Amino acid sequence: MKTQDLWEETYSAVTVNKVRSGLTMLGIVIGIASVIALVAVGQGAQSSIQANINSLGANLLIVMPGASRSFGSTVNAGRGTAETLTPDDATAIASQVSNVAAVSPEVQTREQVVASGANTNTTIEGVTPAYAQVRNLQIADGVFISSQDVTAANRIAVIGPTVLQDLYGDPNSNASATPADALGQTIRISGQDFTVVGVTVPKGGTGFMNQDNMVFVPLTAAQHYFLGSTSYVTEIDVEASTQAAMTQVQNDITNLLLQRHNIPDPTQADFNILNQADIVSAASSVTGTFTTLLAAIAGISLLVGGIGIMNMMLTTVTERTREIGLRKAIGAKKQDITMQFLAESVMLTFTGGAIGIALGWLAAVAVTALAHITTSVSLSSVLLAFGVSAGIGIIFGYYPARRAAALSPIEALRYE
């Protein structure tokens, strides 16, 4: 039997009962479409989370104080509460560790901010000019904090776009506040007057690290007015010069700080270093699990679709017993019959798979357009779906095909 004849026979067999073939195919269409769409949602989430983390800054290492520990006690307070990191530590990192592009010591506190009758409770970040570089922060209007401001502990502030709306936006109108509304104005932070000199560009919500809802003031001013102490910082951000150097920089900072803090045992370190690559890989592993879960759920519907194919093929074999008997009587071999029924199920799954890929793709586009969720249809998921649908055709078509081929022509011709 020639291949072309096989496909012609298959095509006419599949099109004889269009409704049934269509419904059987629908199982595969839905299965493949849901695999494509759900994996696209999962991979979209993965790439958007990675983009968010990368927007924090490039090649970023965050040094945080460890738990405060009173001498001779085993009681630990929460991590990050210790006041063990000093501005001198930051200076030492900048001068003694190689491959460091910028070092940004910071203090963080929450205070009430009041301006022209409106008020908000937000994060006050005491920073140096290096912060803008390390955290990839851009100014929409005005200027950022300069080194003179830090030296003189000037009472100036740079506000995030969310703070701008909270303080100067009119809640009763749709018009949003512009940076011009705030520049030069005085805001009161915890009872102290600060002059707004700049507004930052929105970076988008990054959840637990939303930089739009912050007020930036000079590091020294924050220490002086809000902490009442210039002896410690709450965080040191370090930008490594290259991605490849991050591990080396992290190790060098660890050694340097252990030495400066007189801690001989690394397990007793009074600080932690968060590596941005670690955050990315942790988030990736979470979203990877999420994607796998979605794919598994979609895979179940694909399996059900495959069983639908097998069910229909078995029905077809029973219905066409006499036809199989005739084909064998006029000279079809076992292999001819096997190939014919296998080709039918492969044709159904292949067509269903192609339609499913198109539909899944459309669904992903629709999800992006309607729900504003980033999706990404990857070539690998399309290829996988195609391979799986062809595989399902072969696996679930094989048993019915073998059953058809094994029919005795005498029994089959006599079948009523």
Add this chain to the structure above:
Amino acid sequence: MNTKPIIACENIVKTYHNAGVDTAVLKGVSFSVAAGEFVAIMGPSGSGKSTLMHIIGALDTPSSGTYYLDGSDVSRLTDDELADIRREKIGFVFQAFNLLPRATVLRNVSLPLVYAGVAKEERERIAERALIDSAFPQAFWQHHSNQLSGGMMQRVAIARSLVNDPALILADEPTGNLDTKTGEIVLHTFQSLNTGHGKTVVLITHEPYVAEHADRIIHIRDGAILTDEKNPRRRIARGES
């Protein structure tokens, strides 16, 4: 005419094993059919004529004995080898026609050639030739077979049995599902293929009237040949008026 017999059966025995009981259906059948003969095999149901038909038609093999079809021993072949023999040497006509319902007449007739690996244009050319030989009206060639009457369907089946130029046409109760008039037309087609084209025809039936259209009648009873004689008063079927 070829002197070598088309069918040569020697002491064919067929025994079925069922639930530990052996049932002998054929108990040593020997006969031969020469090329160009028109033979009817007659017998009541349970006589073993269907089993004999299956063996002659290379659908089954005998438990013992030998069967030469067109000079080659087919009594010990495997399923796939039997399929080759059927494709090359035998044209089947069944009581229930067994056509593909939603395929055209032309496609039904050319179906055996699909398994012979003949190219499509060649298949259609041979199928048209077979339809002409069996006097099938050309107006119906593109009709679907389920749009035809029973008599027409059986003539499509006859044309189909001719396309592989078989050594033997084997018809199993070909008029069983037809009324007398259309049965007559079908029998006429067999007779004209036999006399006009020299085809060897073996016809299995239980109706004496149908069997009388053959020039030799073999009676089977209880798995053995009862009589095997020439039919001196052969009926001539009339074709379409």
